[in-house]
Amino acid sequence: MLKRSTILLVLPFFFFGCNQKSDKVTHKHTNALINETSPYLLQHAHNPVNWEAWSPEVLERAQKEDKPLLISIGYAACHWCHVMEKECFEDEEVAQLMNENFISIKIDREERPDVDQIYMDAIQMMSGNGGWPLNIVALPDGRPFWGATYVPKDNWVKSLQQLTELYKNDKARVTQYAADLANGIHAINLVENAENSDLYSLDQLDAAVTNWSQYFDSFLGGYKRAPKFMMPNNWDFLLHYATANNKPELMEQVNTTLRRMAYGGVYDHVGGGFSRYAVDSTWHVPHFEKMLYDNGQLASLYAKAYAVTKNEMYKEVVDETIGFVQEELWDENGGFYSSLDADSLNEEGELEEGAYYVWTKEELTQLLGGDYSIFEAYYNINSYGLWEEGNYVLIKDKSDAEIAEKFNISVSELKNKMENALGVLKTERAKRDKPRLDDKILTSWNGLMLKGLVDAYRYLGNDAYLEMALKNAKFIETEMMKDDHSLFRNHKEGKSSINGFLEDYASVIEAYLDLYEVTFDEKWLNHSKKLLDYTKIHFMDKESGMFFFTSDEDHSLIRRSIETNDNVISASNSIMAKNLLKFHKLYPEEGYGDIAKQMVLNVQKDFDTSAQGFSNWLHVVLYENQNFYEIALVGDNYKKLGKQVAGNYLPNSILVGSKAEGNLELLENRHVDGQTLAYVCIEGTCKLPVTTSAEVLQQIQSFR
Structure with missing residues (x-):
């Protein structure tokens, strides 16, 4: 029924053609990847290809030997990466061709997003498309001149043969093409310092959102297209915008999207958590890999939506998603693993996408007995829920009330029956071979999950989520952060080796700041500020006012x-x-606000036509155009009052607190013996202190 097609992307004048699979060989080889920690690289450590990991030394050797680089980029949960490995990289004939003519480099895109960004831009310039596995052939200095995604064996062999001949016999042509392409790769990434501009206005924002909304799928949520990605930052901004500007029609779109995603097969009804995306337009059939970054962001989004709506389904999604992460991706040291593979072993012992997750009608009938008929209606074990080859992916399309009425039972009885049924299925599923785990720990993804836990604690009030958050925050502090507040990117089995990228710093700064707001422990605020100041020194581009993705201390x-x-x-x-x-x-005296404003000015020209691609930036537009509240709490019960205030959805605010006078300017001269007082301020100008969270909310309303 719904199968994703094989995609072949190549440079037009290097297109060669057909499809043939090779026989799988036994693992009798070992290459340099055996010394790596990335599960994806280790998967290729016994290929007959002489793979190397990316390093300056390997590029130097390529230049000395005058061999082109063959750079293959993927990740552990990538289905087509596994397919191409089996067909090409495990084949000795292919390996001989690669070993004789190329310096072959394997890259885990999750460990080296800096390299992946550049070559993804390159292939999109060459072919108009991109994806993984991403295969690039480049000059020895790294400038690319050919690219493809998944390539079957015959096409791969013919391509490499002709590229070898071309490099040997017409190097000038190849070099010129690579030089032109490198210029294009630079040009598309330029950001100019926008001077003498006015900051994007609310009227402009209204028009941009109106233009954006024409792409909404008002019935099924998300966008009118397939595949459907969850895009948490889109709905996070629209939640903020809809509540701040009283836009009920946009709030309805947010709710429709969150409901339909939670109803869909893209959500794991048996074990909790979300898959990476749906291949169809109904959120039904997922690409079954489950990523930490999706689930961290979605836990945060659903927690915020629960704070706004008090919709119990949103709370259940948060609880079940964090339950999945804790069960499958939680390391006892406090870090979170990266992903579960899309593929798992089927009954025949072969890797098959989704084998762990799908069900046949016969299985369900036998397992659920008398409750099968209700389960069948609830999760559409019918033509709507059918995937392919007799396998069903569970999907809802009706509310609990509708199903309960159909079967003449109460909603609570229905929920109990479905919970019991899902428990049966979870026990049965545990007998299957589980998807492979990518157990490397990435700093930025842990930052996203940490924020998800903090938001879940903040808006749901579950102390267990704060305990998890503190353990993860401590792990990042002790294992991923150096004494100078630089960060590592990755960690596995006690080893951290790659320098952090801007996304690592950005996500941890944000998560630590959020953690301070729910604990008022200044350690997390101080770490957050020191990380921020480190990025100013080592990542900032003085010309554009933006931040580079890589540090000035990296090659x-x-x-x-x-x-x-x-x-x-x-x-x-x-x-x-x-x-x-x-x-x-x-810290109003340190110039942070001027930097933030300039960054928005530099990119706002794209907001009119591409608001969905800049949705996280648009929060700053709201921060700058509407009131932003500093809420300072001082007194013996500051933590209790802080928890009450923080449980409200107040995206245009920051919360600080201390028992007496703290180290922040906002906390100076606020303490009154025997009282716990709340001060609502804008740019340091405050209203008279109040003593309850209700009064805080009243003052915020009166500021508007």
């Missing part, structure tokens, strides 16, 4: 990238802009 690539577009994860620069604006409220 240079063919481009030092500046990331601005919000995708399934928000751009590192947009997270930094939000961080800077909030730190400006706490």
Whole structure:
């Protein structure tokens, strides 16, 4: 029924053609990847290809030997990466061709997003498309001249043969093409310092959102397209915008999207958590890999939506998603693993996408007995829920009340029956071979999950989530942060090796600042500020006012990238802009606000036509155009009062607190013996102190 097609992307004048699979060989080889920690690289450590990990030394050797680089980029949960490995990289004939003519480099895109960004831009310039596995052939200095995603064996062999001949016999042509392409790769990433501009206005924002809304799927949620990605930052901004500007029609779109995603097969009804995306337009059939970054962001989004709506389904999604992460991705040291693979072993012992998750009607009938008929209606074990080859992916399309009425039972009885049924299925599913685990720990993704836990604690009030958050925050502090407040990117089995990128700093700065707001422990605020100041020194581009993706302490690539577009994860620069604006409220003399404003000015020209691609930036537009509240709590019961205030959805605010006078300017001269007082301020100008969270909310309303 719904199968994703094989995609072949190549440079037009290097297109060659057909499809043939090779026989799998036994693992009798070992290459340099055996010394790596990335599960994806280790998967290729016994290929007959002489793979190397990316390093300056390997590029130097390629230049000495005058061999082109063959750079293959993927990740552990990537289905087509596994397919291409089996067909090509495990084949000795293919390996001999690669070993004789190329320096072959394997890259885990999750460990080295800096390299992946550059070559993804390259292939999109060459072919108009992109994806993984991403295969690039480049000059020995790293400038690319050919690219493809998944390539079957015959096409791969013919391509490499002709590329080898071309490099040997017409190097001037190849070099010129690579030089032109490198210039284009630089040009598309330039960000100019926008001077003498006015900041984006609310009227402009209204028009941009109106233009954006024409793409909404008002019935099924998300956008009118397939595949459907969850895009948490889109709905997070629209939740903020709808509540701040009284836009009920947009709030309805947010609710429709969150409901339909939670109803869909993209959500794991048996074990909790979300898959990466749905291949169809109904959220039904997922690409079954489950990523930490999706689930961290979605836990945060659903927690905020619960704070606004008090919709119990949103709370259940948060609880079940965190339950999945804790059960499957939680390391006892406090870090979170990266992902579960899309593929798992089927009954025949072969890797198959989704084998762990799908059900046949016969299985369900046998397992559920008398409750099967209700389960069948509830999760559409019918033509709507059918995937392919007799396998069903569970999907809801009716409310509990509708199903309960159909079967003449109460909603509570229905929920009990479904909970029991899902428990049966979870026990049965545990007998299957589980998807492979990518057990590397990435700093930025842990930052996103940490924020998800903090938001879940903040809005749901579950103390267990704060305990998890504190353990994870401590792990990042002790294992990923150096004494100078520089960060590592990755960690596995006690080893951290790669320097952090801007996204690592941005996400941890944001998460630590959020953690301070729910604990008032100044350690997290201080760490957050020191990380922020480190990025100013080592990542900032003085010419554009933006931040580079890589530190000035890292080896240079063919481009030092500046990331601005919000995708399934928000751009590192947009997270930094939000961080800077909030730190400006706490430290107004340090110039953070000016940096944040300039960053928005530099990218706002794209907001009119591409608001969805800059949705995280748009929070800053609201921060700057509407009141932003500093809420200071001082007194013996400051933590209790802080928890009451924090449980309200107040995106345009920052919360500080101390028992007596704290180290922040906002906390100076606020203490009164025997009282716990709340001060609602804008840019340090405060209303008279109050003593309850209700009065805080009243003052915020009166400021408007």
